Amino acid sequence: MSAEENGRGRLERLKTARLRRRALVQRLVHRRTAVQAVIDAGAWIVALALATLLRFDFNLELINVAGVAMMVPIAIEAQFLAGYALGLYPAASTRSRPW
Secondary structure, eight states, X not given: XXXXXXXXXXXXXHHHHHHHHHHHHHHHHHHHHHHHHHHHHHHHHHHHHHHHHHHTTTXXXXXXXXXXXXHHHXXXXXXXXXXHHHTSSOOGGGOOOOO
């Protein structure tokens, strides 16, 4: 194998690696919004549980669990809607490309 052929093969491997890296970054950018939304939902669940516990001085007998459970999806949905409206969870077409 000549030095020129070896150089071409290396160049092709570098191009292939660069394309794979670009595809991986693109997939991660698309998933970032979903991961961020799931983390926000988890934060709301913890926050509502702690706020309820604090409100009733950690007396579990006074807490209406069904009422708190009904508020969780409402709070999460409000967070998602506000996040999309304010650009916290950007649409795929408006994402800035890191490359």
